[in-house]
Amino acid sequence: MAEQVTITRLGAKADGIAESASGPVFVPMALPGETVTIERDGARARLVSVDAASPERETPFCPYFDACGGCATQHMRHGFYQDWKRDTLVHTLRQARIEAPVAPLIDAHGDGRRRVTLHVRFPDRAMRVGYMAARSHEVVEIAFCPIAEPALKHAAPPVARAIGEHLRSSRKPLDIQITAVETGLDVDVRGHGPLMDKDRLSLIGLAEKLDLARLSIHGDVVVERRPPAIRMGKALVVPPAGSFLQATRLGEETLAGLVTEACQGAKRVADLFSGVGPFALRLAEKAEVHAVETEAGAIAALDKAFRATPGLRRVTSEARDLFRRPLLTPELNAFDAVVIDPPRAGAEAQAKQLAVSKVPLIVSVSCDAATFARDAAILMGSGYRLERVVPVDQFKHSPHLEVIGILRRETAKKRR
Known part of the structure; x- marks a missing residue:
């Protein structure tokens, strides 16, 4: 059932908080001082509409913001956010x-995130590639990520999709970590388990087609076409696959x-x-x-x-x-x-x-x-x-x- 509440403050996870007779109610994407309509599920709520907006509200720049769970604050003006x-x-x-x-x-x-992890799932014979929705295991499909570095912004989703297609027969849920390094893209795939020889050969060919620097499965290097180097001061470091x-x-x-x-x-x-x-x-x-x-x-x-x-x-x-x-x-x-x-x-x-x-x-x-x-x-x-x-x-x-x-x-x- 929909109800109208007033947001009094922000929580540590950027949720707006409204007070109710049963305690605080947490409303994502709501700001202090706003009157909003919500649908409540216990202490958490879904934002239905903003009926009286805060002057600190701005239009999110990402078209996936209201669905993707990756960002939580694009609706805040920069100074207020800081x-x-x-x-x-x-x-x-x-x-x-x-x-x-x-x-x-x-x-x-800076230029944005230099590493993204995209999820590949296979519901009902389809394939979905993207980020997880907030507090959910549902994949929100994306064509690009505006908070990623230019080298990743548009390139990461097609790379993840191509790898998903090559490993589709297993139908295992995959988490594909893609890092922009000095020499290109470094990709580590999690969730698949050990590869059969034919899959390994297929992925080596794919890495060449996509011009990846390195491709690994669970940290096990399938092919390294160029050392995936990262500059740290005077030094060039080649980190292990999937490392922090x-x-x-x-x-x-x-x-x-x-x-x-x-x-x-x-x-x-x-x-x-x-x-x-x-x-x-x-x-x-x-x-x-x-x-x-x-x-x-x-x-x-x-x-x-x-x-x-x-x-x-x-x-x-x-x-x-x-x-x-x-x-x-x-x-x-x-x-x-x-x-x-x-x-x-x-x-x-x-x-x-x-x-x-x-x-x-x-x-x-x-x-x-x-x-x-x-x-x-x-x-x-x-x-x-x-x-x-x-x-x-x-x-x-x-x-x-x-x-x-x-x-x-x-x-x-x-x-x-």
């Missing part, structure tokens, strides 16, 4: 009882710039959860670096890039599960600075070890404000001061935010 995103971080820190200066939001969208990268090129450069600026003057730096080296390889232009990462393939790619790049200081590397085996105090005390960039779950075990160390400077990078605040609170409870927090928006048009915090030990730890 304020909301920064305020969400401030609120999260305040909830954790953390007081620290929060810098203005940095827009790091920052969402945008400008996002990576912005984060790395903030990290290297914070570590200025440090002679020995530990880069924890280093990935393929976006921070370590840039830090090595001025400092010795020890890079630690769970994935052995990422560490191997980092090490190879270091050895092939003249002019860098020494980079040592280690494959190690920092959730199960965090660096311990005696190891940490050898460094002037520690950079830590964990997955969304944060790094509680490593933060506890850092808290009892003598490391004078910690640069914490996170894609989740809540776990950033949790880990920062552990460090602050043991004598670190959170000098400043910088929000970096490389996940534009979404609620996701990258955060950098600079923590400095105010006084040397006393020995017992």
